[in-house]
Amino acid sequence: MSAVEIHVPRLEHVGRVTQARVARSEWTKLHSLRSTRWSLLAAAVLGIGLPCVFAAVTSSHWARMSLHERADRHPLDIALAGVNVAQLAIAVLGVLVITGEYSTGMIRATFTAVPKRLPVLWGKAGVFAVVTFVLALPTVLVAFFASQAILHGIPQLQISWSHPGVARTVVGGAVYLMLLGVLAMAIGAIVRNTAGGIAAFAALFFVIPPLMNVLPSSWNNAISPWLPDAAGRSIFTLSPGSHSLSPWAGFALFVGYTAFALAVSAVLLVRRDT
Amino acid sequence: MIEATELTKDYGATRAVDGLSFTVRPGIVTGFLGPNGSGKSTTMRLILGLDSPTAGDVKVNGKHYREHRSPLHEVGALLEARSVHTGRSAQNHLLALAHTHGIPRRRVAELIDLVGLHDVARRRAGKFSLGMGQRLGVATALLGDPSTLVLDEPANGLDPEGIHWMRNLLRGLAAEGRTVFVSSHVMSEMALTADHLIVIGRGRLIADASVEEFVRRASRQVVRVRSPQAAKLRELVLADGVSVESVEPGLLELSGLSAEQIGETAAAHGIVLHELTPQHASLEEAFMELTSAEVEFRADRVELPVEEAA
Numbered sequence: 001m002s003a004v005e006i007h008v009p010r011l012e013h014v015g016r017v018t019q020a021r022v023a024r025s026e027w028t029k030l031h032s033l034r035s036t037r038w039s040l041l042a043a044a045v046l047g048i049g050l051p052c053v054f055a056a057v058t059s060s061h062w063a064r065m066s067l068h069e070r071a072d073r074h075p076l077d078i079a080l081a082g083v084n085v086a087q088l089a090i091a092v093l094g095v096l097v098i099t100g101e102y103s104t105g106m107i108r109a110t111f112t113a114v115p116k117r118l119p120v121l122w123g124k125a126g127v128f129a130v131v132t133f134v135l136a137l138p139t140v141l142v143a144f145f146a147s148q149a150i151l152h153g154i155p156q157l158q159i160s161w162s163h164p165g166v167a168r169t170v171v172g173g174a175v176y177l178m179l180l181g182v183l184a185m186a187i188g189a190i191v192r193n194t195a196g197g198i199a200a201f202a203a204l205f206f207v208i209p210p211l212m213n214v215l216p217s218s219w220n221n222a223i224s225p226w227l228p229d230a231a232g233r234s235i236f237t238l239s240p241g242s243h244s245l246s247p248w249a250g251f252a253l254f255v256g257y258t259a260f261a262l263a264v265s266a267v268l269l270v271r272r273d274t
Numbered sequence: 275m276i277e278a279t280e281l282t283k284d285y286g287a288t289r290a291v292d293g294l295s296f297t298v299r300p301g302i303v304t305g306f307l308g309p310n311g312s313g314k315s316t317t318m319r320l321i322l323g324l325d326s327p328t329a330g331d332v333k334v335n336g337k338h339y340r341e342h343r344s345p346l347h348e349v350g351a352l353l354e355a356r357s358v359h360t361g362r363s364a365q366n367h368l369l370a371l372a373h374t375h376g377i378p379r380r381r382v383a384e385l386i387d388l389v390g391l392h393d394v395a396r397r398r399a400g401k402f403s404l405g406m407g408q409r410l411g412v413a414t415a416l417l418g419d420p421s422t423l424v425l426d427e428p429a430n431g432l433d434p435e436g437i438h439w440m441r442n443l444l445r446g447l448a449a450e451g452r453t454v455f456v457s458s459h460v461m462s463e464m465a466l467t468a469d470h471l472i473v474i475g476r477g478r479l480i481a482d483a484s485v486e487e488f489v490r491r492a493s494r495q496v497v498r499v500r501s502p503q504a505a506k507l508r509e510l511v512l513a514d515g516v517s518v519e520s521v522e523p524g525l526l527e528l529s530g531l532s533a534e535q536i537g538e539t540a541a542a543h544g545i546v547l548h549e550l551t552p553q554h555a556s557l558e559e560a561f562m563e564l565t566s567a568e569v570e571f572r573a574d575r576v577e578l579p580v581e582e583a584a
Binding site for chain 1: 319322323324325326339340342343345346347349351353355356357358359360361362363366367369373374375376377381384385388414418419439442443446447450
C-alpha cells in the first residue's frame with residue numbers, strides 16, 4: 001500500500017489556560033451528561049412536587065385533625081419539605097461531578113489540558129454552585145407560593161412572605177442546597193470514588209445525626225448543633241430550637257465546613273498522582 | 275523535544291521506572307518499546323505530570339509540563355487507559371477540552387472528520403469500539419496542534435486499515451517537524467513506523483538507538499552454510515568467538531564470522547559450498563534477545579502478569 005498523506009490542519013492561534021476558560025469547559029462537561037440533567041430535574045420536580053402533595057393532603061385532612069395535631073403543622077415545613085429530598089439528588093450529583101472523571105479515566109484528559117489542576121477544582125465548584133442555586137431558587141420560591149395557594153383555606157397555615165424570617169428561610173433552602181453540592185463535590189474529590197463518596201456523605205448527613213440520640217441528652221444537645229447537617233439546616237429553619245445555633249451562626253459554620261473540605265481536596269488534588 | 279534525566283518512580287515497594295535518561299528529538303518517530311509492565315505507561319504519565327517522579331526529572335520543550343501556559347499546544351497525549359467520560363459524546367468531549375485553551379468549535383469538527391468519527395460524533399463515547407476510542411484519542415491529542423505527541427499504544431484495537439492510517443499519520447506528523455513519541459510492545463509495528471527506538475525493561479533503559487543500529491547491535495549475525503563437507507568446514511572455522519551449530523547434516527549456522535570470511539576459508543581449502551546466506555535477525559528477535567533478561571514474568575514461571583500500575 002502506498003503511503004497516503006494525512007494532513008493535520010494547523011491551528012492559527014492557541015490561547016492560554018485561564019480560570020474563565022476552565023469554568024466554561026466545566027460547564028460544557030456538566031450539561032453534556034445525561035446523569036446531570038436527570039439529577040437536576042429530579043431535584044426540581046421533588047422540590048416543588050412534594051410540598052404541593054403535602055399541602056394538598058394537609059388541606060384535605062385538616063377538618064379531621066386534632067387541635068394538637070394542627071398545632072404541629074407549620075407552613076414552612078410543608079413549603080421546604082422538598083429540600084430534604086432534593087438534597088440527596090444534589091449531593092449524589094456533586095460527588096459524581098468529580099468521581100465520574102476518576103472512574104472513567106476522563107480525569108487524565110482533564111489534567112493533561114489543565115496540569116495545574118486547581119483551576120479545575122475551582123471551576124467545578126463554581127459552576128456546580130451556580131447551576132444548583134439557579135435551579136434551587138425558583139424551586140423553593142415556587143414551592144412556597146404553590147403550597148401557600150393550596151393551603152389558602154386554612155388561615156392558621158397562611159404565612160406572609162414579608163413575615164420576619166420567612167424570606168430568609170425560603171431562600172435559605174436554596175443556599176443550603178448550593179453549599180451542600182459544593183461540600184459533596186469536595187468529599188468526592190477527597191475520596192475519588194463514587195460509592196465511597198456517596199457513603200461518606202450519607203454517613204455525615206444521614207447516619208451520624210440520629211446516632212446522637214443514643215448519647216445522654218446533655219451530650220446530644222451539646223454536640224448535635226455543631227454537626228454539618230444541623231448547622232446547614234439552621235439557615236432554612238424559621239425559629240431555631242433552644243439547642244440549635246442561630247440561623248446565621250449555623251450558616252457560617254456550614255460555610256466553614258464546606259471551605260475546609262474544599263481546602264483539603266485542593267491540597268490532595270495537587271499532591272496526589274492521577 | 276522530551277528530555278528525561280535519571281527519571282525514577284516508585285509505587286510503594288515497586289520501582290516502576292528506574293533511573294531512565296533519554297532524549298526524544300523532533301522530526302522523527304521515536305518508538306518506546308518494552309514488554310508489558312516494563313514502565314512505559316508510567317514514564318508517559320510522568321512526562322505529562324499526571325504522576326510525580328520519586329527522583330529525577332523530565333521536561334517537555336524545555337519546561338516541566340505543568341509550567342506550560344498552553345499545555346495542549348505543547349503536548350498532545352493519547353494514554354493507553356481510556357481517558358474519556360463514557361457518558362459524553364465524542365463531540366462534547368473534544369469541545370470541553372478545547373474550551374480550556376479557547377480553541378474554536380471549528381477545530382473540533384475538523385478533527386472529528388480527520389479521524390473518521392463524523393457519523394458517531396454525537397453518540398456516547400461509552401458505546402465506542404476500542405478502535406473508535408483510539409481515533410477519538412488521536413483527535414484529542416491533535417486538538418491543540420501540539421509540537422510534541424506522546425502516544426501510548428496507539429495501534430491497540432485498530433484493524434489493519436486503521437494501523438496503516440496510524441502509521442501514515444505518525445510519519446506525517448514527524449515529517450512536519452514534530453516530536454513523536456510512541457509506545458508499543460509490538461516490535462514489528464515499530465519497525466515499520468519508527469526511526470529511532472528507546473527500549474526499556476523493568477523500568478530500566480536497555481537501548482537507545484536507531485532502528486538499524488538496534489537490530490545490528492542486538493542480533494548475533496548468523497550465516498547459514500550448506501556444504502557436503504560441513505564437518506571439515508566446521509573444524510576449520512572453529513575459533514574463539516565463533517560458534518557453529520549443526521542444524522542438520524550438511525547445514526551449519528555460524529556466528530562470529532562474516533559470510534565473506536567463511537567463503538574465503540572454504541575456497542582456500544577447496545570446500546564446496548551449496549549455500550552461503552547471512553541471516554538477518556528480525557526486529558522481533560532482536561527485541562526478545564535484548565529484553566529476555568529484563569522481562570519480569572517469564573513463561574516458565576507460573577505467575578500471572580500484573581497490570582502496569584494504573
